[in-house]
Every structure is written in C-alpha cells, then in structure tokens.
Amino acid sequence: MAEIRSLDPKTPMFAQFGQETGQVVLANTFVVPPERDEAFLALFRGQAEFMKAQPGFVSLRMHKGTAGSRLLLNIAVWESTAALAAALAGPEFQRLAADFPDDVVSYPHVFERIDA
Template sequence: MEVLKKFKPLDDKFPFERQLGISAAPIVLINIFTVGSTDEAGFLDAFKAAGETLKKQPGFISTQLHRAIGDSPTFLNYVVWESTETLRDAFAHPEFVAKVSAYPSSVVATPHLFQKVAVPGFCTA
C-alpha cells in the first residue's frame, strides 16, 4: 500500500502495515504527527482534506485531533474504526492516497492500532 511508505512505525517490531493484517474490531487508530514549525497551517489544511475522504468511508466512526501544548508542533489524532478491514480499505482508497501526498514534506506520521482493555473497577471494555 503506497500510503504506508509515508509512515514511521511506533513499534519497529510490529509496524502499522503488519497490524493492518490482523482482523480486529472495533479498533482505535492513534496517529502522532510531527510537523515542521513553519508547516502547521499546511498540515492542518491537508489533514482536513484527507479526513474528509476518510469520514465518508464505510467503517469510520469518529475522530479527534489534539495539539501538544506549548511550542511543540506535535499532533495526536484519535480515530475509531469498525475494524482493521474497514481502515485498510479506507487507506487504500485513491482519493485518500492523493490527499495524503499533499501533506508538507516535514510531516512525519507515526500510526499504531489499539483496542480497548477492561481493567476491573477502573476501565470498561
């Protein structure tokens, strides 16, 4: 998948591409973006354009973008998907691939997939 070449793994031993091969549902995609200090506006424009294509895809549930406090040009995106299969299909969609190519060259995306964990008396699954 061409778009995956733009990603930096969070865990070198279990990179994002390998995670996409596991059938799981529902999932949470956490994506940490580091952005050059002069590219923040361009990143936000490209992020919005890419996100508009994703939210139209089957399996998309919700998303939220967070910015690091202070002078750190680091962003965290939290996206809920119905399954790894629906995310994989959305990331392969030609319109999304085209939008991702418009990210400023300083942007580094570090995605990783997660599932909720139940911790008795504290967190529900």
C-alpha cells in the same frame, strides 16, 4: 508525502491489518514543523472529510501538544482493521496523502480497547 515511521518496529501499522478485530483506534502522531502547522491542518481537514465518508468510520479527534510542541495527535475510531485498511488503500486517500509535506513525520499505530 509525509514520512511514515513505526512506534513499534516489531509491529508496524500495516502489519497490524493482518489481524481481524472488532473496533479499533488509529492513533497517529505527527511531528510538524512550526511554519507548516496551518498548512498541515488544512490538508488534514480535507483528508478527514474524505475518511468520515468511508464505510466503517466511527469518529475522529485531532489534538495539539501544549507549550509550543510540534506534535499533533489524531485519534480515529474504526469498526475494524479491515475497514481502516480499505479506506487507506483507496486511490483517493493515496492522492490526499501525497499532498502532505515531506518534512512531516507520521507515527501511526492501531490499538484495540482493553479493560483496565
């Protein structure tokens, strides 16, 4: 299973699920060893298909860093933190997440839109 680290140690992703919100964005940055890139993406695509079928799912986009970067960034929109939390807590998601290699590091964080 990928190692999960917090972008904001004072507010880890799972603590964010305690706040009821409207639509949220899950931004998840993955650090993937170059030799695992294709295998990781294949696993991610399978997990993405599962997530797309979950209640409250809105959209998903994966991005890759340029110039040989090892970073991949998933941006997923959900109707609420409750919908996201329910999808992540399900046994099927847990089984899929366990397949990710141990040398992948994940930095997930939940955001809500604000006017700039």
